[in-house]
Each structure stands twice: as structure tokens, then as C-alpha cells.
Amino acid sequence: AQSVSQHNHHVILSEAASLELGCNYSYGGTVNLFWYVQYPGQHLQLLLKYFSGDPLVKGIKGFEAEFIKSKFSFNLRKPSVQWSDTAEYFCAVSPNNAGNMLTFGGGTRLMVKP
């Protein structure tokens, strides 16, 4: 069975700081990779996803993530965070076969101070 680890549980940054959230997964086969975000009081929404092609994926709101197969990693980055990026971020993996069910990491709570 696959598993996903998000090493940072809580991150506090000032506006304009750079962000990198770690995500590592364990699974022997081909995977699809996702980052979801949950803003306060809102439901989960997709930030970006990777399933093939260029390992550097760009998502909404200036976020990007890089799939490094050799490291089983899919870290999320943003060069300059804003107060409105305060949210909880979840990395998720699904095996590239039938089913598509997602395995989620434990989430990272990001607080951006104005």
C-alpha cells in the first residue's frame, strides 16, 4: 500500500517569504500526484497535479511543484507568499491504475503573517 509523508505540520512565514512544503511518498509503481488546498471555512480544492510529462508542474495562484522520481518527492513551492495563502495544504497520491483513490498526507498548516 502507498503512503504519503508531509514533514512540516505547521509553517509560519511572513509575507513575501518563499515557501517550500515537502511531500514524499512510498509506492513501487507509477503514480499520479496532487496538491490540494483548504482555505479557512472552505472545502478542498485542487492546486495542481502531475500525471505525466514535464515534472515541473505549475498550478493556480503562482504555486508550482516538482516531481523527482528518484527521490519519491513532489514538493510544493511558491516564490513569494501572500497573507491569502494561509490555509492547509495536502499532498496526495493515486496509483496509475484502476481506482484512482487518493492517499493523502497528514497536511501542512501554513500561516502567513501580514
Place this chain on the structure above:
Amino acid sequence: GAGVSQSPSNKVTEKGKDVELRCDPISGHTALYWYRQRLGQGLEFLIYFQGNSAPDKSGLPSDRFSAERTGESVSTLTIQRTQQEDSAVYLCASSQTSGGSSGDTQYFGPGTRLTVL
């Protein structure tokens, strides 16, 4: 267009009672998923439907949990004889298909917060 909707948004029940949670997926989405998020934890997969069939029920925590889907649309998750450890947010998601190779995006509903006293 309308997104995934879930009802009720909040449910408080007494230990031992049965509860039924409802999910209305995005119209035309053939795949439907149920997840659970306990306080301070990530989401755990419970069950998914392709059409009205549930090929994978491996995530259901016990035989007190069951789910069904009718008309390739609405799904209900039923928890019988609720226990305090069932307290969580129950999330539903839908996607166009369940084909893993296409990386179909799952769209999530707002969840039902279940509290078992």
C-alpha cells in the same frame, strides 16, 4: 455549474444511533469517493463507486459502515451503532471517471461534520 454537495453539513448524534450521510456528485461524474478526516489527521479513503458498483470497499473501518449509490448519482454512507471514534468530517468527491492513468481530478464537497456524543 454546481459542485459536489453533501448533507447534512453538521450532525450530532448519540452513541449507538445510526446515521445516514448524503452526497450529490457533479452531474455526469461516474466515479464517487468517500473519505474521512479525523481531527488533526489527514484524509483516509473509505470507499469508491464506479457507476453504482463499489469495486473497492477496503477502506471501510468496520462492518458498521456501508454505502450505496443509485442512478449513478446520489450516494449515501450509513454508519450503524455509531461510536465516539466515528466522530470526523466525512468528505465526498467525484470525478469524471475512475481511470487512474488519466489522473482525473477529484472534486470535493464541503463535508459532513459528525459528532458522536
